[in-house]
Amino acid sequence: MSHIGVLESELRTFEIELASQQKLALASYCDELVHWNKKMNLTGLGGHDMVRRLVVEPLWIGHQLKPQGILADIGSGNGSPAIPLHVLCRFSKTHMVEVRARRAAFLRHIATTLKLSGVIVHRSRFETIASELRPLDWITFQGVAFTEGLFNSIRNAAIATTNVVWISSPDTRPPAKPVRTFQVPFTATRVLLFRL
Structure with missing residues (x-):
């Protein structure tokens, strides 16, 4: 089955509606991946x-949280959750932060191929550029350990209204108390929302 077919099937399961153009962009993202x-x-x-x-899963999370404004995604690697969130939410700006050169090249390729305006790829550690990205409305990360060092860097980049979203597994322990925790349906994925 093609990625568009799989995507449409999964969207029905999660009861998510998208415009045709959004579906095509996300299917192309899967093809490139x-x-x-x-x-x-x-x-x-x-x-x-x-x-x-x-x-x-990132689309479902986006529907729950309805983020907007400026997003920074830490450890963007394969583009998730930043690419699906950007396609869905149309952030004014999305910073994808990835330290590895080849993965950063992939992210630049995706942003160009999908014609995603407002997407900026930073080949760097988040800790190095955190303060330069301010102000941020949303910070996301998945597949990245939420260490004390990262926690402190996020605090440096956050403003009073910044929402921090950690997409994780059920057994992880955060360094701070989340304001909200929820689970993505049909999966073991846990979402923790923080305001620092």
Whole structure:
């Protein structure tokens, strides 16, 4: 089944409606992810699992939180959750922060291929550029350890209204108390929302 077919099936399961143009952009993102994954390790997932985890789960989270403004995604690597969130929420600006050169090249390629305006790829550690990205309305990260060092860097980049979203597994322990915790349906993915 094509990525557009898998995506439409998953969207029905999660009861998410998207415009045709958004579906096509996200299916193209999946196509590019599979293509680039042959050259470098972007994900161990494939098929339905890849579409659900890397595209539909962030879309569901976006529908729950309704983010807008300026987003910074830490450790953007394979583009999730930043790409699906940007396609859905149309942030005025999305900063994707990735330290590895090849992954940053992939992210630049995706932003260009999908014609995503307002997307900026930073090849850097978040800790190095955190204060330069202010003000941020939203900060997301997935597959990144929420260490004390990262916590402090996020505090440096955050303003009073910044929302921090950690997409994680059920057994992880955050360094601060979240203001809200919820689970993505049909999965073991846990979402923790912080205001620092």
